[in-house]
Amino acid sequence: MSRTASADAVELRHVDFPRTDQPLREDVKRLGSLVGEILADQVGADFLAEVERVRAAAIRRRESHEPADELARLLAGSAYRANDLARAFATYFQAINVAERVHRIRRRREYERAGAAPQPGSLRDVLASLAHDGVGRDELLALLARLHIEPVFTAHPTEAVRRSLLDKEQVLVRSLLADVDRGRTPSERRADTERMRLALTAGWQTADAASERPTVADEMDHVSWFLADVLYAIVPVFYEVLEDLLQGGGDIDMPSLLRFGTWVGGDMDGNPNVGAATVTTTLSAQRELVLAAYRREIAQLERLLSQSVSRVAIAPELLARYDEYRERLPKAAAKLKPRYDDMPYRQFLSLVAARLAATAAGRDDGYANVDEFRADIALVGDSLRAHRGTHAGWLAVRQLLWRIDTFGFHLATLDLRQESGAHDAALAALLKNPEWPQLAPARRLADLHALIDGAAPADADAAGAASTLAVLRTAGDARERYGARAIGPYIISMSRSAADVLAVLALARVAGCIDATGIVPLDVAPLFETIADLHAAHDILVELFADPSYRRHLAARGDRQVVMLGYSDSAKDGGLFASRWALQRTQVALTELARTSGVRIAFFHGRGGSISRGGGKTERAVIAAPRGSVDGYLRLTEQGEVIHRKYGIKAIALRNLEQSTGAVLRASLRPRPPEPRETRWREMANAMAEVARAHYRALVHEAPNFAEYFRAATPIDVIERLRIGSRPPRRGGSAGIERLRAIPWVFAWSQNRAGLTAWYGVGTGLAWGVERCGIDAMREAARDWPFFATLIDDIEMVLAKSDLDIYACYSRLAGGLHDEFHPRIADEFARTLSVVLSIKQADTLLAADRRLQQSIRLRNPYVDPISLLQVDLLARWRAADRPEGELFQALAATVNGIAAGVQNTG
Numbered sequence: 001m002s003r004t005a006s007a008d009a010v011e012l013r014h015v016d017f018p019r020t021d022q023p024l025r026e027d028v029k030r031l032g033s034l035v036g037e038i039l040a041d042q043v044g045a046d047f048l049a050e051v052e053r054v055r056a057a058a059i060r061r062r063e064s065h066e067p068a069d070e071l072a073r074l075l076a077g078s079a080y081r082a083n084d085l086a087r088a089f090a091t092y093f094q095a096i097n098v099a100e101r102v103h104r105i106r107r108r109r110e111y112e113r114a115g116a117a118p119q120p121g122s123l124r125d126v127l128a129s130l131a132h133d134g135v136g137r138d139e140l141l142a143l144l145a146r147l148h149i150e151p152v153f154t155a156h157p158t159e160a161v162r163r164s165l166l167d168k169e170q171v172l173v174r175s176l177l178a179d180v181d182r183g184r185t186p187s188e189r190r191a192d193t194e195r196m197r198l199a200l201t202a203g204w205q206t207a208d209a210a211s212e213r214p215t216v217a218d219e220m221d222h223v224s225w226f227l228a229d230v231l232y233a234i235v236p237v238f239y240e241v242l243e244d245l246l247q248g249g250g251d252i253d254m255p256s257l258l259r260f261g262t263w264v265g266g267d268m269d270g271n272p273n274v275g276a277a278t279v280t281t282t283l284s285a286q287r288e289l290v291l292a293a294y295r296r297e298i299a300q301l302e303r304l305l306s307q308s309v310s311r312v313a314i315a316p317e318l319l320a321r322y323d324e325y326r327e328r329l330p331k332a333a334a335k336l337k338p339r340y341d342d343m344p345y346r347q348f349l350s351l352v353a354a355r356l357a358a359t360a361a362g363r364d365d366g367y368a369n370v371d372e373f374r375a376d377i378a379l380v381g382d383s384l385r386a387h388r389g390t391h392a393g394w395l396a397v398r399q400l401l402w403r404i405d406t407f408g409f410h411l412a413t414l415d416l417r418q419e420s421g422a423h424d425a426a427l428a429a430l431l432k433n434p435e436w437p438q439l440a441p442a443r444r445l446a447d448l449h450a451l452i453d454g455a456a457p458a459d460a461d462a463a464g465a466a467s468t469l470a471v472l473r474t475a476g477d478a479r480e481r482y483g484a485r486a487i488g489p490y491i492i493s494m495s496r497s498a499a500d501v502l503a504v505l506a507l508a509r510v511a512g513c514i515d516a517t518g519i520v521p522l523d524v525a526p527l528f529e530t531i532a533d534l535h536a537a538h539d540i541l542v543e544l545f546a547d548p549s550y551r552r553h554l555a556a557r558g559d560r561q562v563v564m565l566g567y568s569d570s571a572k573d574g575g576l577f578a579s580r581w582a583l584q585r586t587q588v589a590l591t592e593l594a595r596t597s598g599v600r601i602a603f604f605h606g607r608g609g610s611i612s613r614g615g616g617k618t619e620r621a622v623i624a625a626p627r628g629s630v631d632g633y634l635r636l637t638e639q640g641e642v643i644h645r646k647y648g649i650k651a652i653a654l655r656n657l658e659q660s661t662g663a664v665l666r667a668s669l670r671p672r673p674p675e676p677r678e679t680r681w682r683e684m685a686n687a688m689a690e691v692a693r694a695h696y697r698a699l700v701h702e703a704p705n706f707a708e709y710f711r712a713a714t715p716i717d718v719i720e721r722l723r724i725g726s727r728p729p730r731r732g733g734s735a736g737i738e739r740l741r742a743i744p745w746v747f748a749w750s751q752n753r754a755g756l757t758a759w760y761g762v763g764t765g766l767a768w769g770v771e772r773c774g775i776d777a778m779r780e781a782a783r784d785w786p787f788f789a790t791l792i793d794d795i796e797m798v799l800a801k802s803d804l805d806i807y808a809c810y811s812r813l814a815g816g817l818h819d820e821f822h823p824r825i826a827d828e829f830a831r832t833l834s835v836v837l838s839i840k841q842a843d844t845l846l847a848a849d850r851r852l853q854q855s856i857r858l859r860n861p862y863v864d865p866i867s868l869l870q871v872d873l874l875a876r877w878r879a880a881d882r883p884e885g886e887l888f889q890a891l892a893a894t895v896n897g898i899a900a901g902v903q904n905t906g
Helices: 003-008 019-042 045-064 069-076 079-114 123-132 137-144 163-178 186-204 216-249 276-304 316-328 330-334 344-361 370-386 390-407 420-430 441-452 463-482 498-511 531-545 548-556 568-574 576-597 618-624 641-647 650-669 678-700 706-713 742-751 762-773 775-784 786-801 804-814 816-840 850-879 886-902
Strands: 148-153 413-419 487-493 524-528 560-566 600-606 633-638
Touching (some): 019 045, 019 186, 079 650, 079 886, 123 216, 137 216, 216 276, 316 330, 316 344, 344 370, 370 390, 413 420, 420 487, 463 487, 463 498, 487 560, 531 560, 531 568, 560 568, 560 576, 576 600, 576 786, 678 775, 678 816, 742 886, 762 775, 762 816, 775 786, 786 816, 786 850, 804 816, 850 886
Parallel strands (some): 413 487, 560 600
């Protein structure tokens, strides 16, 4: 195949790149041409020609606004190659996604090279803005001392790229970055191209997903790649950037403000595969990973710190510790090479490495805790700084110290999560009272207090409580073995009363999960998920804070209460507008409660990848949060494709950490000033949210036959059978919507291109606002109120990614139900589109965000064919009674391809 033909395969005339993005165009074309060559090589020139016919038809359809039927007819003849076609277009998406991420790095470099205006959202930009607003050095350092930034990685799957494919993607990234400034020679570019060809070809020959459903251990391995390979590398860079910006006022003792958490191995909610055993194995595996990373870094320091005692002095304290270790570790000391005896740093670090090895093996001569290890490394650093070693090794030692402060001996904090109903079942067994789960919360309190105070008998051997007690017992043991930071909050899903929170304290007491003072050493975090639960959160916490037993528990936890806010189930319950407003109201109410009660409430945001599950730009969400609710603390979940997109490349991971930290600094130090108009805006939002909620629930939860329509008009039956997560897709019960988890619910509507979960009901609510309050009032709120501005921008983005013409093809799979539900849904889409454009005063969606507009246009000609292939395959698969085999494998390929193209899927 000729180079010209392969270049034709990725003609980009349908996309209008801004002048500053021409390097992105070049990278997309380079990678796309390479993909074309690989398809011709691996499948055949006739297949590439078929791909091109489909792609060209998809572009024509988009540019001429033709209905999808003609493209569908063209694809009908290609259905026998559906698997390869879907994978071919998905491979193009991979190329586009990588090129866009590398271009983000290029733009950052251009800002830094220019040296004038800082890149928006960077730490440099935020600190300059805060200085302009009168924030002094002392005020800034005081906040840094208590700043807490903690992304928490979950195993919730909407995109689970295999580890082997992640490694191959890194080859593409490194090759494009090598020529990011177009400085490579022709021979170097050819070598880069061959490396990318190898990675893409090997990726084509690798199955997208494993043949078996992943285990919890597999999920831990996946998440740990981001923790141990990416974040371990960039954490010191983050601190160096921040320190460099703060050094203008003199030396500082940089506080540790980054932490990382995980749910993998601890999220029991609806997952029978998670329990005490996975808690133990996950913590052990994470410990092994971080100890191995430390040992590699110690080996590098050994080679670096070759200072001789004849050339420079060494701190007596370090020499004394060295002598102590030679006696304590005789076998390791015997392996020291005599020719290095004049290099105390090197020899001492060899013994430190031996202690780390003993720690990993669980031997008595290992470190008892991470503090002992840190003290040894700090001795080396102090000695270097005291003897002219600032530029002869201290900087490298400081990097290790930052990593130790961040990752400890546990790598990432493991949260525990269980549904409140599971606790009720355990307590029913312990108390030998089958009626316990049906008792009103007020009637449970006496029994709970008796258990908490140790005054009531409980059948600790009851079979129905064994798994719950084992988890709590393991959590207590893990804190002793791995450190207090190894176990995060115990999160209670579906929290609906104070009794749900006290239940965990009672169970922990029975399990023996208490410290030396008799206090349960865990943060107990209620998770408020539905609209009703969010509205009840204030009263529940008031009751808890008035409870003497719970108040003693809080005092031992530093008078801090972690509250988790559920973005996913609240949106599934009442629609996006009602969810966003309930979350905002709850934070306002609880922030005021914190002020009056003396208990600091730390909000943990359970955000998903998609807009309808709380996704979107973190920094915008932080700035839009109610005044006073951030207070130097940001803990949020990172899920699905978001982990890959935000943390898959080191430079982008660094940028995301900077943006999150900068937003927290800005929101905490200089929040928006009080706004007199906000009272009126809140009244508007409250009314619009209720209208939107009623309209949403009338369809999703109240319309007869809607659950049947949903299962016919989306590929939910395929998603439920995909082997991309260890957790079942529903909490049990019927095949209806109520028990379906929010992730597959959202995933299904993004696959059929409707995006209904993000906008249905919103248009009706906004239209009511325009009618009752006037368009000028709506535009004012969208301009001046960050909460409303963020909501409108997010809706606009989802509308731009939706395609009601493609969705109609899916809807017709529902037969007679299509006529009942499609017009209703299409009307709401049109209403939402019209009112959003009116509020934005725009003729087209994303008129003010050309880069995102360009990104969507770049993908649509590749997503559309996969969608229509999926429609055809769904019809044939269902007609054949949903068999395993080639049809299902082809459907799985289309799901992966659409997810890669649409992004923000679940």
